Amino acid sequence: MSILWISVGMGLAVAAILALSSVAFTLEYAVSRVVNLAHGEVLTIGAYAAYVGETNFHQNLYVCAIIATVAGSLTGMGLNFGLIERFRNQKPLSTLIATLGASLILQNLLLIGFGGASVSYQFAQGNLLHVGPFLWTTLTIKVMVSAVVVAGLIYLLLQRTLLGKALRAVSQNRELAQVSGIPARRVVMQTWAVAGAVSGFAGFLYGETIGTITPTIGNGFLLLSITAAVGGGLGRPYATLGGAVVLGLVMSIAGTYTSSAYQLVIAFGFLVVMLLIKPNGMFVRGRALTVRA
Amino acid sequence: MLQYWTAILTEATIFGVLALGIDMIWGWSGDFDLSAYAYFALGVYMTIIMTVGKAKAPVEYVLGWRLPYLLAVVIAVVVVVAFASIIGAIALRNLRDVYFSITTLGAVWAIYYLVENFTPLFNGYNGVFGLFDPMGGKLSYNAYHYYFFAFCLLVLFLVYLLVQRLSRSPFGRMVRAVRDDERAAAVFGRNVFWTKYRTYLCGAGLAGLSGGLFAAYIGAFNPLDWKPTEIFVLYAAILVGGRGNPRGVVLGSFIVYVGFVEMTRYIPSPAARPELGPALRQILIGLLIILMLKFRPSGLLPERLGTDGTKVRRSWRTWFSRSKILPDPRQDDVVAEPASGVES
C-alpha cells in the first residue's frame, strides 16, 4: 500500500468537488463573460447554509445538501441580477473589479453573521474503506459519488434540455441569440441559478471533506477553480472538468512530497505554466488567445 | 487627539505612495494588478529584516544585517523591483485584461501562502518584528512620531512630484496610448511589452517604497493581520480620486482612508465581536468599489487630457458628463478571448 495511492485517492475527492466548483465558474463565464471573483463566496454561503440547516433542523445530510444548493442558487441569481447584469455593457475588467467588491461584501457579511472562528458539521465520517488501492471513508465516497452524479446532471442539462441548447447559443453570441428569439436574459439568469446551485452544493461537500468552515475558505477554492477553468479551457464546461481532474491529481501527488500547505503554491505554478504554454486551455484546440502587438 | 490624528494621517500618507504606485499600473497602463500587496509586503519584510539583528531561535528569518534604515529601504525597493521584474515578465508578456488580473491574483495568494508556511524566510505566520527608531533614539516617543509623519509627508510630496511629472510627460502619454489600443501603438512604433513593463516596475518600486515606510511605522508584520484584502481600500481610494490622475489618487487615499478609519471609529465594536468594525469597513469598501465603477468610473478628478496649452474652459456640466460610460465597441479583439462558447 503506497502512500502515493492514498494521496491520489484524497486527490480524487478534492478533484470531484473542484470539478463542480470550476464547472459552475466556467458556466458563469460562458454566459456572462465575467470572471467572477465572488465565486468562492457562493461556495462558502452554501457551506454555511448547510451548517445553519444542520444546527436548526437536525442533522439530515440530504436536507442540508438541499439547503446548501438552494442558498447557492439564490446567491448566484442575486449576483447576476444585482451586479453582473448592471455591468453588462462595460469592459470585462470593470466587471471583474466589481465582483471583487462583491466578494469583499459577501465575505464580511458572513464574518459578521457567523464570526471569524471556524465551525464544523457533526456528520459522522463513517468507516475507513479500502477500495482497490485507495483508502477512503464512507463520507468521502458519498462526496465523490454525489459529485459525479451532479456532473452527470450538468451534462444532461447541457446536452438534452432546451436550457442547455439556449445556454450554448447565448454563450456563443448573446445578441445573436436574442434576435433569434431566445430569451437571453432569462437564460443567463437560469444559468446563474444552476451555477449557484452547483457551487452551493460544492461548498457543502467541501465543508464536509475538510471538516471546518470559516468565512475565508472560499479564497483558496476560488483560486483553484480559476486555475482548473483556465487550465482546462475557460467558458467550456467539459474542458474545465478535465482541467479540474488534472489539477486535483497534480496537487495531491505534489502534496505527497511536500507539505499540503504548499498546495496553492503548486496550483499557481500549474496556472502559470498553463498560461504560458497553452493560454486557452489544455483541452481546447485552436489558436492562442493572446493579443500580442 | 493629536497623536491619534498623526497616526491616521501617517498611514494615509504611506498608503498614498502605494496608491500612486498601483495607479501607475492600473490607471495609466490599464493592467489591474492584484499582486501590488505582495510588493508592499515584501518591502515591509525586507526593511525590517535588514535593520534588525540576526534571528534567535525559535524566531527564524534571513539576513538580519542591522543596516541603517534609509539604506535598508533603498535595498528593499531594489529587491521588490527585481521580484516584480519576474512576475511582470510572466504576466505582461502575453496576458492582458482579465487574464493579467487572474495571474496576479494567483501570484499574490501563492506568495502569501508560501510566506505564511515557509518559516525560514520571514518567520511564517508569526511574522517579523523589530521596533526600531530610524532616527536613532534621540527623540521622545511623541516627537519621533511627529517627525516621522513629516518625513512620510515629504516622501509622498517628492513621489507625487515625480509621478505627476512622468504622468504629463511624453512617456506618460505613450503609456496611455498603449493602454487604449496596443495594436495601434505598435503600428506607430511603440514596443508594447517594454512600455508596460517599465510602468509596472515603476509602480512596484513605489509599492516597495511605501512598504519601507510602513515598516518603520508599524515595526512588525505578519501575514495573519495583513492579508492581501487589507489593501483593497486603495483600489476604492483610486476609484474615488480618479484613475490615472496623480492628484486625484492622493486626494482619494486621504478621503477614503481617513474617512473610513473615522467612520469605523463610531461603529460599536463590542468586545465579544471584535471583527464587527473591520468587517463593516470591508463591506463599505466593496460597496464603494462597485458604486464608483457603476456611476462615476473616472473618479472625482478624472484623468487629465493633454491639450495644446490653451486654457480650455469647461463648465460644471462637463464634470457630470465625464462620468458617462461609453461602451468599447472593440473590446472583443482587444481582450484575450479564449473560448467563443460552450463546445457542442
Place this chain on the structure above:
Amino acid sequence: MSTTAILEIEGLSKSFGGVVAVDNCTMTIREGSVVGLIGPNGAGKSSVIDLVSGFERPTSGRVRFAGVDVVGKRPDQISRLGMIRTFQTPREWRDLSVIDNVRVGRSDLERESLWRSLSAARRLRRQDALDTEQLRELMEHYRLDDIRNDRAVGLSGGQKRLLEFARIAAAKPRLTILDEPMGGVNPVLGERIGEAIRELKKAGSTVVVVEHNLPFIEKTCDEVVVMDLGSVIAQGRFDELRDNERVVDAYLGNDDE
C-alpha cells in the same frame, strides 16, 4: 516615378490550422506609387497586411521592406523602419485628446525615454509646445482643429478616419498600408480620403490601399494588384486589367459578394 522597390514579397504563405489564407504570394511595390490591392472577400488581402506588418508570422516566404528582411520582426520594429498600417475600423486612442493622438502619431521615440521624462521634463514640454504650431496646421487641414482638445472616443466615425490620416501624416512614413479606408464612409468624406491619399503620396509615402470600392481604386491608384485564393493573379494598370480573364473570373466566376 522611381523604379526602386520599397516592398518585396516573395513566396509568402500562411495557413491557420490547415486553412491556407495566403498561398505563395509574390508582389513588388515600387517606391512612390499608390497601389490598390483588390480581390474578392477571403482572397487573403488582410492576411497579407498582417504578415507584412508583423502581426502574424508567415509559414514560409520572404518580406523585404526598404531593403530589410522583416519576417520575424515585431510590429513596432517594422513600424520604426517606416511602415504604418491601418485596420478596418479606425483605432484611435480613446481616452487621449485628439491632439495627443496626433502627437503620439508624430512618434519621436527619443522624447519618450523614461529617464528624460523625469530629468528633462521642462525641455520636453517646450518641444511639445513648439510642435503644437505645426500640428495645429495639420489638424486644421483634417478639420480636427475645433475638437483638438476633446477625448477621441467621442468623435464620429468620419472624424476618426480623418484623425487616422492626421496621425499618419504626422508620422511621415515611407510606406502606408490602408485596410479598407472607405469602410462605412459617406461619399463626401470619400472624396476627402482620396485627397488625403494623394497628399500622402506627395509627402513622399508609398501607399497600398485595400479596398472593395473599385471606382475609388481606379481614381486613386497608379497600379492595381489583384488577389484571389491567397495569391496574386494579376498586377498592372487598372484599365489593362479590365480585360484580364482571370481577374474577371475571380470577381464574377466565384464571387460571393
